[in-house]
Amino acid sequence: MELSPVRDSDLPELATIAGGGVRRDGVQAFLVDWDSGNDAEITRSLAQYHWNTRATLTVESWTIEFAVRVGGEVIGVQGVSAQQFPLTRTVSTGSWLSKDKQGQGFGTRMRSLVVGAFIREFGTRRFDTGYVEGNLASRRVSEKIGYSPNGTRSIVAQNGTASTENLMVLFSEDYPYSMDDIDVSGAEEVRAFLGLTD
Ligand SMILES: CC(C)(COP(=O)(O)OP(=O)(O)OC[C@H]1O[C@@H](n2cnc3c(N)ncnc32)[C@H](O)[C@@H]1OP(=O)(O)O)[C@@H](O)C(=O)NCCC(=O)NCCS
Numbered sequence: 001m002e003l004s005p006v007r008d009s010d011l012p013e014l015a016t017i018a019g020g021g022v023r024r025d026g027v028q029a030f031l032v033d034w035d036s037g038n039d040a041e042i043t044r045s046l047a048q049y050h051w052n053t054r055a056t057l058t059v060e061s062w063t064i065e066f067a068v069r070v071g072g073e074v075i076g077v078q079g080v081s082a083q084q085f086p087l088t089r090t091v092s093t094g095s096w097l098s099k100d101k102q103g104q105g106f107g108t109r110m111r112s113l114v115v116g117a118f119i120r121e122f123g124t125r126r127f128d129t130g131y132v133e134g135n136l137a138s139r140r141v142s143e144k145i146g147y148s149p150n151g152t153r154s155i156v157a158q159n160g161t162a163s164t165e166n167l168m169v170l171f172s173e174d175y176p177y178s179m180d181d182i183d184v185s186g187a188e189e190v191r192a193f194l195g196l197t198d
Helices: 008-018 039-055 106-122 136-144 187-194
Strands: 002-005 061-070 073-083 090-097 126-132 148-156 162-171
Touching: 002 106, 008 039, 008 061, 008 073, 039 061, 061 106, 073 106, 090 106, 106 136, 106 187, 126 136, 126 148, 136 162
Parallel strands: 090 126
Antiparallel strands: 002 061, 061 073, 073 090, 126 162, 148 162
16 A cells, blocks of 8 residues: 555546545545535545645645555545644544445555554654544544544534534554554655654
8 A cells, every 4th residue: 555645646536536425325424525416526626625735735734635545546545634743743634435445444554554654754642533423434443543532522514414523532652553564755855844853
């Protein structure tokens, strides 16, 4: 599995695998309803989201969306966001997979890869995430990687109804996997951009 920051050249493939939506059985997964509607609407939402994410990146507030490839084929996206990272050493994550790639362990693998890499390369101490009530796959990914429940908040889910987001948190010392098999390139440039010295 290989993760690389989403580039414009990835967008057509991402739009193709997001076509028809990325959620099964009407599960509520996102705060923004980007994966409903017809394929043209999904493509526009997806592209505008990624362009906006890149255009607004600063040291103080950033999101990096990684295109996830297996055997060279794009299967989904793993996102990592932070506010004031050099001070907080805290990130939050979100992700999605092509419907036909779900339930095969890829979601767990891609989250564990970014968590391991961000601990080792950037000294990240805390990982936040959340799942909308009923999103059992997202919940299980967090549980398997060692996250603990961290309260709830009331949200309006993507279908416009009130729902509960269950928050989860992982501290670096609780990461359960070895980081030895994760290869990272470009970390020095990121450390320089963020001004990290430790
Ligand atoms: C959430 C998501 C990224 C998880 O990735 P995934 O590859 O499907 O998950 P995995 O195959 O790694 O499975 C992780 C665990 O969840 C369980 N799981 C997967 N789908 C499930 C489902 N529909 N119901 C209950 N459990 C499920 C798996 O059995 C596994 O647990 P186990 O090892 O104890 O059996 C993926 O399902 C997805 O993209 N869903 C739609 C978008 C979404 O919900 N994004 C997350 C927003 S926070």
